[in-house]
Amino acid sequence: VDELMFLDIDASQENRSVTGSIIERVSEEVFMPFTVGGGVNSLKAIASLLRSGADKVSVTSAAVTDPGFVRRAASRFGDQCIVVGLDYRRSDDGRARLYTHGGSRPTELDPFEFALRMQDEHAGEILLCSIDLDGTMLGYDLDLIHRMSERLDVPLIASSGAGSLRHCHEALDAGASAI
Numbered sequence: 001v002d003e004l005m006f007l008d009i010d011a012s013q014e015n016r017s018v019t020g021s022i023i024e025r026v027s028e029e030v031f032m033p034f035t036v037g038g039g040v041n042s043l044k045a046i047a048s049l050l051r052s053g054a055d056k057v058s059v060t061s062a063a064v065t066d067p068g069f070v071r072r073a074a075s076r077f078g079d080q081c082i083v084v085g086l087d088y089r090r091s092d093d094g095r096a097r098l099y100t101h102g103g104s105r106p107t108e109l110d111p112f113e114f115a116l117r118m119q120d121e122h123a124g125e126i127l128l129c130s131i132d133l134d135g136t137m138l139g140y141d142l143d144l145i146h147r148m149s150e151r152l153d154v155p156l157i158a159s160s161g162a163g164s165l166r167h168c169h170e171a172l173d174a175g176a177s178a179i
């Protein structure tokens with residue numbers, strides 16, 4: 001493992017931020033890049049997580065509700081510190097749309113278009129999370145990974161669906177920068 005991501009997916013839904021004391025304890029034990037997310041919706045929260053030992057901070061719901069937040073965060077802390085998480089589901093017709101608050105609130109936003117917008121807002125990385133595939137071990141959403149990787153200039157992290165080494169290879173072959 002060359003990077004660790006700690007994402008508290010209930011934090012936004014519960015209107016709280018990830019706990020700094022946990023981050024401090026983990027950062028004392030790991031010696032690799034460490035990304036933290038969950039309920040991050042202010043510059044103060046980002047500063048606190050970085051002080052607690054995080055190298056990067058992942059923003060999901062706040063990026064959707066206030067896209068300018070990503071630009072402000074990147075301006076203050078640097079693009080390399082800001083990861084934008086995109087949680088999405090596909091409808092019966094195959095259309096993908098973003099969800100916020102730990103996957104509990106649907107939006108009409110398309111994850112592909114939103115990823116491009118977040119790149120323009122200076123996100124340093126995009127974390128693509130398929131709610132439908134999470135935990136299924138059926139493989140990644142290779143079509144969306146491929147489409148995004150062709151248009152994004154920032155690293156694309158594929159999440160959700162891995163169940164085998166073959167799945168990992170497929171995601172990387174589709175254009176993911178990391179899995």
